[in-house]
Every structure is written in structure tokens, then in C-alpha cells.
Amino acid sequence: MKSDSISKPLPLSEKLRRGNLLAADCPSREVLKHMTSRWGVLVLLALETGTFRFAALRRAVGGVSERMLAQTLRQLEQDGLVLRVAHDVVPPHVEYSLTALGREAATQVRHLADWIxxxxxRIQENWRASGN
Amino acid sequence: MKSDSISKPLPLSEKLRRGNLLAADCPSREVLKHMTSRWGVLVLLALETGTFRFAALRRAVGGVSERMLAQTLRQLEQDGLVLRVAHDVVPPHVEYSLTALGREAATQVRHLADWIxxxxxRIQENWRASGN
DNA sequence: CTCCATACTTACATATTTGTGCGTACTTAC
DNA sequence: GTAAGTACGCACAAATATGTAAGTATGGAG
Structure with a gap:
């Protein structure tokens, strides 16, 4: 009785589709972490609506601190989802936007956000039902 | 010059579609937190493939501790995404599965996971390109 | 001359998350 | 009789995430 419904020999096609996110050492988990991080989701949603400068983006995403916004942007940039363009002028001027890859990613995130x-x-009904 | 591209007066339809997740006090952020939490995503993905008992689910989701699995399940249950059925027998026997609402949620999460x-x-290329 | 704005970084403090190990009340297998 | 499996809850510790305040180089406003 050790074969739980997950360990039956999946056909190859399924294996590819599902990948191995459920495996502890799957590298996808790192990306998942960035995209679903507290601010990662919000930054992706905001940038989907256009190009922003740092301070403007900070105002758009309610509640982020400068530190967290900078860190989040760096991660998403390294993953190739966000494009950072710095104009080398005296008062710094940097613009953030989504790359093609980032736009795809943002689409998925937005679907999730929209659903929520x-x-x-419907969810709040359950909150009340189970005594908050 | 305070109107950054986010604050232009959106038409009502847009306002409804986008809601206010970008606002710091939006209650949706709580749900987002549960669904996109480290283990929330994985539990949703696993449960989409069937019904599981606690220990089996723990084996399916690589790396979760008992404590975290229990906590994650409790949150998702309160949100009405997970159904918990406890059979009152001597060696405890509890079964976890998705509710209708949970299946919808899991679908969104799976799309995100699949995309990743x-x-x-493509993402790993960027990792190499930016030194790690 | 002073203050504000820009886009960050760094040090330090706190908050939140996550893990570890133990206990439970029994049953089945050895 | 002893060990293991079940589905957790709890206390405590460690790890990670996040916030705060200050600093940087420079130009423009007042």
C-alpha cells in the first residue's frame, strides 16, 4: 500500500507537462519563488501596464519599501523577466519594463490575480463560515 | 507630474477587472499569500491529481515538514479551497481533496507552474548571462 | 546656501516563516 | 514486548524576509 496516487508510472508526455516542481530539488522552484514572492507578483502586475521609473513603481505598488522593490526587481531582471534601462544622467534616471518573457509570465500571474x-x-463566505 | 501611468482614471470595467490588489490594504492579498505561499502552490498542484491522506500528501510534496503541511492545509481549508474529511477511527484517517472552488484555483496555479x-x-539562459 | 528629488546600497533591528523534536492514543506487525 | 504508522499540536530554535534610517553624487528650485 505504498503506491499513493502520485507514484504510478506516468506516461512520458505527462512527465514533461508536470515536470518535477513537486520534487524538492527542482530548479523551477527558484523561479516560482521569485514570481510568487510577496512583491514579485505585484511588480509583474504593475509593469504589465507600462514602463515605470523606480519611484513611480514604488508608488504604484502599495506598501513596498525601497529595499524590497530594488531586491525584487534585481531578481526578476536576473530571470530575464524585467528590463532595466539606466540613462547615465546626473540625477539618476532608470526605467523598468517587461521583456517578452516577462510579458508571458505576467499574463499567467494576472490570470491568477484576476481569479482571486x-x-x-466566495472565499470570504468561507472565512465567515469557519469563524474568521 | 504626480500622475504616473497607473493613476489615470480607469473606466469602471477596468477597475473591476483589476480590482485593487496593488493597494496595500486589499483583502485579496491575504488569499494571494495563501495560494502563492511556498507550500500552498505545491499542495494545490498535488491535490489536483486526486485525494490524499496527510502522510501521502507529505510524500508527494517534496520537502514539506509536517508542521508546514498542516498549517498550509488549514489555511486553504479556511479559504474553502481544500476539503478535509476525517473518519473517526482509531488510527486517525483523514482525507484531503479540492473543493469546486479549489479546483478552479488549482487550474490557475497549474498554468503558472506549467509556464515556469x-x-x-529560457530563464536559465539569463542566469548564465548575468553571472549565475 | 539649504532643501528636495533621483535610484539605489548598506547596516542594523524586527517580524515572519520554517524546521526539529517530542507527545498522543491506539492498532498492527514482528 | 517493542517498534512503527497515523495526523497532527506544541514549544523552542534557527533561518529568512522585511522594514527603517542614513548615506551617495549632483542639479535645480527657492
Whole structure:
């Protein structure tokens, strides 16, 4: 009785589709961490609406600190989702936007976000039902 | 010059679609936190493939500790995404599965996960390009 | 001449998350 | 009789995430 419904020999196609995110050492988990981090999601959503300068982005994403915004942007940049363009002028001027890859990623994240916002009422019913 | 590209008066339809996840006090952020938490994502993915008992689920999701799995399941249950059925027998027997709401949520999460797994190579190129 | 704005970085403090090990109340296998 | 499996809850410790305040180089406003 050790074969739980996950360990049956999946066909190759399935193996590819599902990858191995469920495996502890899958490198995808790192990307998942960046994209689903507290601020990663919000930054992706914000940048989907256009190009922003650092301070403007900070104002757009309610609640981020400078430190966290900078760190989040660095991660997403390293993953190739965010493009950073620095104009070498005296008062610094840097612009952030999504790369093609980033736009794809943002699309997925937005679908998730949309689902949550649309279904929030249904979820809140459960909150009340289980005594907050 | 305070109107950054986010604050232009959106039409009502847009306002509803986008909600206010970008606002610091939006209640959706709580749900987002549960669903995109380190183990929340993985549990949703695992449960999408069937019903599991606690220990089996723990084996399916590589790397979770008992404590975290229990906590994650409790959150998702309160949000109404996970159904917990406890059979009152002597060696405890509890079964976890997704509710209708949970299946919808899991679908979104899976799309995100699939995208990541499929595009991991493209992302890894950027890792190399930016020194690690 | 002083203050603000820009886009960050760094040091330090705190908050939140996560893990570890133990306990439970029994049953089945050895 | 002893060990293992079940589904957790709890206390404590360690790890990680996040916030705060200050600093940088420079130009423009007042």
C-alpha cells in the first residue's frame, strides 16, 4: 500500500507537462519563488501596464519599501523577466519594463490575480463560515 | 507630474477587472499569500491529481515538514479551497481533496507552474548571462 | 546656501516563516 | 514486548524576509 496516487508510472508526455516542481530539488522552484514572492507578483502586475521609473513603481505598488522593490526587481531582471534601462544622467534616471518573457509570465500571474479578485466574495463566505 | 501611468482614471470595467490588489490594504492579498505561499502552490498542484491522506500528501510534496503541511492545509481549508474529511477511527484517517472552488484555483496555479517548467530553459539562459 | 528629488546600497533591528523534536492514543506487525 | 504508522499540536530554535534610517553624487528650485 505504498503506491499513493502520485507514484504510478506516468506516461512520458505527462512527465514533461508536470515536470518535477513537486520534487524538492527542482530548479523551477527558484523561479516560482521569485514570481510568487510577496512583491514579485505585484511588480509583474504593475509593469504589465507600462514602463515605470523606480519611484513611480514604488508608488504604484502599495506598501513596498525601497529595499524590497530594488531586491525584487534585481531578481526578476536576473530571470530575464524585467528590463532595466539606466540613462547615465546626473540625477539618476532608470526605467523598468517587461521583456517578452516577462510579458508571458505576467499574463499567467494576472490570470491568477484576476481569479482571486473575482472570487474573493466566495472565499470570504468561507472565512465567515469557519469563524474568521 | 504626480500622475504616473497607473493613476489615470480607469473606466469602471477596468477597475473591476483589476480590482485593487496593488493597494496595500486589499483583502485579496491575504488569499494571494495563501495560494502563492511556498507550500500552498505545491499542495494545490498535488491535490489536483486526486485525494490524499496527510502522510501521502507529505510524500508527494517534496520537502514539506509536517508542521508546514498542516498549517498550509488549514489555511486553504479556511479559504474553502481544500476539503478535509476525517473518519473517526482509531488510527486517525483523514482525507484531503479540492473543493469546486479549489479546483478552479488549482487550474490557475497549474498554468503558472506549467509556464515556469516549460520556460525554465529560457530563464536559465539569463542566469548564465548575468553571472549565475 | 539649504532643501528636495533621483535610484539605489548598506547596516542594523524586527517580524515572519520554517524546521526539529517530542507527545498522543491506539492498532498492527514482528 | 517493542517498534512503527497515523495526523497532527506544541514549544523552542534557527533561518529568512522585511522594514527603517542614513548615506551617495549632483542639479535645480527657492
Amino acid at each position: 479578485e473575482v472570487n474573493l466574495p | 517548467e516549460v520556460n525554465l530553459p
